[in-house]
Amino acid sequence: MGDREYIITGGYCHPPSDPASSTHARSRFKGKSIIVTGGAGNFGKACALRMASEGAKVALFDLVDPSKAKEEIQASNPGCTVLGVQCDVTKNDEVERAVASVKEAFGRVDYLFNNAGYQGAFRPLPDYPPDDFRRVLDINVSGVFHVLRAVSNVMKSQEPQGGSIVQTASMAAHSGPPNMVAYGSSKAAVHHMTRIAAKDLAPHDIRVNSVSPAFTGPGFMWTRQVELQAEAGSIHYDKDPKVVAQQMIGSTPLRRYGSVDEVIGPVTFLLSDDASYLTGIDIQVTGGMN
Numbered sequence: 001m002g003d004r005e006y007i008i009t010g011g012y013c014h015p016p017s018d019p020a021s022s023t024h025a026r027s028r029f030k031g032k033s034i035i036v037t038g039g040a041g042n043f044g045k046a047c048a049l050r051m052a053s054e055g056a057k058v059a060l061f062d063l064v065d066p067s068k069a070k071e072e073i074q075a076s077n078p079g080c081t082v083l084g085v086q087c088d089v090t091k092n093d094e095v096e097r098a099v100a101s102v103k104e105a106f107g108r109v110d111y112l113f114n115n116a117g118y119q120g121a122f123r124p125l126p127d128y129p130p131d132d133f134r135r136v137l138d139i140n141v142s143g144v145f146h147v148l149r150a151v152s153n154v155m156k157s158q159e160p161q162g163g164s165i166v167q168t169a170s171m172a173a174h175s176g177p178p179n180m181v182a183y184g185s186s187k188a189a190v191h192h193m194t195r196i197a198a199k200d201l202a203p204h205d206i207r208v209n210s211v212s213p214a215f216t217g218p219g220f221m222w223t224r225q226v227e228l229q230a231e232a233g234s235i236h237y238d239k240d241p242k243v244v245a246q247q248m249i250g251s252t253p254l255r256r257y258g259s260v261d262e263v264i265g266p267v268t269f270l271l272s273d274d275a276s277y278l279t280g281i282d283i284q285v286t287g288g289m290n
């Protein structure tokens, strides 16, 4: 499944060849520290790489062993400090221990990319498996809450207090995509949690924002979406994945999917002081869909 690409041509506009170089050279995060959840995955590793390249110490949390991602980040950024912590975000005690270990190692936690997530099954609502619904909500809502709570307590108690947090929601939070009742509902909760947390944490100089990516590629994350929507068999998408790819891209004003780097640019913007007067907002990284 991962080998097939469903390339769409004819986009109105093409991604920059090196999005990381499209803004001025930076060291916005020099000497600071970040926890990245889902750190072994696509967005998590890309965010960690960008943060390390701008001087941050990075802690990768993931359910799977993040050693490979850690080695990659260290190889691209010689001398940077990277911790890999295997941790299940659905388990609050594991999260508390993992966050405490980062505070111990780094002295403070300045940033959080609260990003671990699970997409779940693609089925029309009457067929949606209840166990999978619970699992999606457990990871995407309770897991995000556990990490947000533990990290914000550290940010609140450190001297000087404060920090900046970005959570990964999704366009599914806004659009209500067919066949994704668990995922769409869970990401709507992340979006709402962000707005509430921004108010609760503002007195402690902690900003909380979110990003809502839509179609992102290339590779497995794109082909999985396309093939599972085709397999789900609904009136909304064709049964042929090639046609589904065209339907998806056709609904995107820029007529292409976004790259991982094009999602991480807005993430690091929101984390940084460039966004110092922004809290409780969501950036829809969607090529113009809304």
Ligand SMILES: NC(=O)c1ccc[n+]([C@@H]2O[C@H](COP(=O)([O-])OP(=O)(O)OC[C@H]3O[C@@H](n4cnc5c(N)ncnc54)[C@H](O)[C@@H]3O)[C@@H](O)[C@H]2O)c1
Pocket: 037, 038, 039, 040, 041, 042, 043, 044, 061, 062, 063, 064, 087, 088, 089, 090, 115, 116, 117, 118, 119, 139, 143, 168, 169, 170, 171, 212, 213, 214, 215, 216, 217, 221, 222
């Ligand atoms: N890729 C997309 O097209 C897309 C679009 C919108 C939103 N998102 C969201 O972006 C985030 C990252 O997605 P990605 O594309 O990098 O996916 P990915 O599968 O590459 O990364 C997700 C990571 O989360 C980890 N994870 C899952 N359950 C966990 C748990 N219980 N505890 C700790 N870690 C756990 C996984 O092991 C994985 O490494 C997710 O929240 C996803 O829902 C992705």
